[in-house]
Amino acid sequence: xxxxxxxxxxxxxCRWRGAVVLVGAAVLTATAPVGVQATAxxxxxxxxxxxxxxxxxxxxxxxxxLAGRLVYEVKGSRCKGYGQVTRFVTRSENQKGAVTVMxxxxxxxxxxxxxxxxxxxxLYQDERLTEHTxxxxxxxxxAELKISLQRPRRxxxxxxxxxxxxxxxxASLVQAALDGKAIFIADLYDGAExxxxxxxxxxxxxxxxxxxxxxxxxxxxxxxxxxxVPAWPVSLSYYGKKKARADSVPEYELxxxxxxxxxxxxxLLDYGSHAIRGVLSRLVMxxxxxxxxxx
Numbered sequence: 001x002x003x004x005x006x007x008x009x010x011x012x013x014c015r016w017r018g019a020v021v022l023v024g025a026a027v028l029t030a031t032a033p034v035g036v037q038a039t040a041x042x043x044x045x046x047x048x049x050x051x052x053x054x055x056x057x058x059x060x061x062x063x064x065x066l067a068g069r070l071v072y073e074v075k076g077s078r079c080k081g082y083g084q085v086t087r088f089v090t091r092s093e094n095q096k097g098a099v100t101v102m103x104x105x106x107x108x109x110x111x112x113x114x115x116x117x118x119x120x121x122x123l124y125q126d127e128r129l130t131e132h133t134x135x136x137x138x139x140x141x142x143a144e145l146k147i148s149l150q151r152p153r154r155x156x157x158x159x160x161x162x163x164x165x166x167x168x169x170x171a172s173l174v175q176a177a178l179d180g181k182a183i184f185i186a187d188l189y190d191g192a193e194x195x196x197x198x199x200x201x202x203x204x205x206x207x208x209x210x211x212x213x214x215x216x217x218x219x220x221x222x223x224x225x226x227x228x229v230p231a232w233p234v235s236l237s238y239y240g241k242k243k244a245r246a247d248s249v250p251e252y253e254l255x256x257x258x259x260x261x262x263x264x265x266x267x268l269l270d271y272g273s274h275a276i277r278g279v280l281s282r283l284v285m286x287x288x289x290x291x292x293x294x295x
Contacts, residue, residue, distance in 0.1 A: 041171040041178075043082060044261035045286035047073040050278035052090060061273035062094040070278055074167065074262065077112065077289040082167045084108040090276075101126050108190075110165045115139050117165045119191040135195045137165070149195045159198055163189040169201070170262055177205050177232040178260060188238070199238045199251075206233035209257070217257070217266065218279045225285050231259045 052068035068090030076082035088104040103124040110117045116138050123131040135149040147157040164172060164186050176184040184203040192199070211228045220226075234257070237250035255268040267278030 040078075041174045042078055042261075042288075042290075043074055043167065043171055043174075044263065045075045045288050046261075046263055047071070047282075047284045047286060048263065048265075048280055049282040050267055051281045053277050053279075054092075055268060055275040055277040057274040061271075062096075063092050063274050064095050065093040066274075066276065067091055068276075070267075073286075075286060078171075079112050079292070080289060081109060081111045084110075084167055103127075108166055110167050114165060114168045117189075119195075121191060131194075133191060133194050135191055137189065137191075145189055147189075147195055152194055157196060159189065161187050161198070163187045163198060166190045173203055173205075173234065173236075174258065174260055174262060176203070177208070177234075177258065181205060197240070199240065201236060201238050202250075203234050203236045206235075208232055220265070220280055220283060222283060225283065226259055226263060229259045229261050229263070231257050234258045 048071070050070040050072070052066070052070060054063065054066040057063050068088070070089075071085075071087045073085045074082055075084075084107065086104070086106045089102065091099065091101050093099050101124075104121070105124075106119070106121040108117065108119050116136070118134075118136050120134045121131070122129060132151050133149070134151040135147055137145055137147050140146050143160055143162050145159045145161075145163055147159070149155045149157065166188070169186060169188055169190075172186060173184050182205055184201075184205060186201050188199045188201050190199075209231045211230055213231075214223065217223075233255070235253065235255045237253045239248060239250050252272075253270040255266075255270070256264045257266045258264055263283065265280035267276075267280075269276040269278065
């Protein structure tokens with residue numbers, strides 16, 4: 001998975017606040033801007049469970065304790081399209097002892113050719129539904145998205161630009177890593193903020209870890225399913241499209257180890273005032289539907 005899902009902070013704020021990813025001039029020559037075309041990367045259907053803990057909290061944050069769980073599931077194929085389901089639940093306590101439970105549930109479906117997407121996001125705070133967004137997206141050309149929103153209110157939006165969808169973003173990031181790129185830049189549409197926001201993303205891709213390299217990783221019961229898969233450390237930053245990149249900081253940042261099949265581990269969700277660590281505790285590889293010749 002990547003951060004291209006509408007995850008929410010334990011304080012109820014949508015998105016992360018992060019530090020700037022600094023990239024030296026020497027690696028800028030390896031930049032990989034990407035268009036909207038589908039990639040040849042096959043994402044492995046799987047279900048991943050991450051245990052969440054508070055990594056750090058600054059004086060600017062009211063959070064003193066936090067625990068939770070993130071469940072992420074992807075099914076489908078490059079030919080038939082991919083479905084993604086995410087549930088992100090945290091229980092946090094502030095410095096005055098008040099407890100808040102945030103429960104974010106999101107589903108996506110993307111066509112294999114990246115021409116269409118459906119999405120639904122529900123946010124519960126203390127078991128009360130506070131936000132519900134649904135919509136459908138179609139490409140009317142290589143540089144135009146048309147969005148039809150059903151919730152929270154009906155409406156239509158249009159964005160001009162070469163935007164990637166969430167799973168398309170993941171596959172394109174994997175492709176950039178396989179191609180040996182150090183930097184990956186892409187615009188993203190994922191239905192954020194009631195379907196009305198877009199992002200520019202920048203990923204710094206670290207050195208390739210060979211298959212079977214588990215140095216520094218938290219033990220995983222069935223880690224053998226990843227033994228033959230290379231991986232890369234990734235630091236992914238998200239910027240609002242209307243902000244000037246020269247002097248802006250990302251709105252949020254996510255660091256993780258990305259495997260060539262789309263599985264992620266060693267998550268760090270950085271909200272600026274606090275950060276959440278996500279440790280992969282369970283991984284189930286689901287049945288795959290390989291593309292047939294001619295598809």
